[in-house]
Amino acid sequence: MNNNNIWITVPTYWGDYGTPDNPPCIDFDHPTSPNGEGTLYRTIESLCQLPEDFSLLVVLAVTHKEYLDKSRARVLDILSSFRNKKIYLVTPEDVEQINSFLNLSMLRMDSYGSIRNVQLFIPYCLGAEYIVGIDDDEIIEDNQYLKKVITGLQGKQGPEDWQGPTLTVRVSIESVVLKLWDAWKIFFLKKITS
Numbered sequence: 001m002n003n004n005n006i007w008i009t010v011p012t013y014w015g016d017y018g019t020p021d022n023p024p025c026i027d028f029d030h031p032t033s034p035n036g037e038g039t040l041y042r043t044i045e046s047l048c049q050l051p052e053d054f055s056l057l058v059v060l061a062v063t064h065k066e067y068l069d070k071s072r073a074r075v076l077d078i079l080s081s082f083r084n085k086k087i088y089l090v091t092p093e094d095v096e097q098i099n100s101f102l103n104l105s106m107l108r109m110d111s112y113g114s115i116r117n118v119q120l121f122i123p124y125c126l127g128a129e130y131i132v133g134i135d136d137d138e139i140i141e142d143n144q145y146l147k148k149v150i151t152g153l154q155g156k157q158g159p160e161d162w163q164g165p166t167l168t169v170r171v172s173i174e175s176v177v178l179k180l181w182d183a184w185k186i187f188f189l190k191k192i193t194s
Helices: 039-047 065-082 094-102 113-125 147-154 176-193
Strands: 004-013 055-062 086-091 130-133 167-170
Touching: 004 039, 004 113, 004 147, 039 055, 039 065, 055 065, 055 113, 065 086, 065 094, 065 113, 086 113, 094 176, 113 130, 130 147
Parallel strands: 004 055, 004 130, 055 086
Antiparallel strands: 130 167
């Protein structure tokens, strides 16, 4: 198993349910308040206990654009506790920049499905062979979890042997868009890791 090609992605949803005068731009079923604690820290902490080497992408979505700065600051504060890990953050602004660079409106952050596309696209462009999605309110207690998931993807075990929640994909995508991305991903990687 080549651990350098394993990515875990964690979407995290911040904001509130809005008001009649200010409804949410995006409706999520359990957003974390920008002033709240949420569950992201516990999820990241549990993932950082896994023995394998992997990269972690946190995808930040907000219910209202005005919550982005405060939510990003809160998420960066949470992630700062794990500086020794390869953790990257992507926000709606980053997605807009990617679309602008590619001159396409390919990626969006306006639904669960489109956020999953971001979870797949970014790691793939950065060389992922395996992508494992974990919700921001999940705790992984089995330290063999990632090994079991990857082994299952390699066809050595079936899903009945996996324990824990996951969205897992064996990546095999070909696209001309990715050639454009290759020219820009080094800049983007530096930006999301700073």
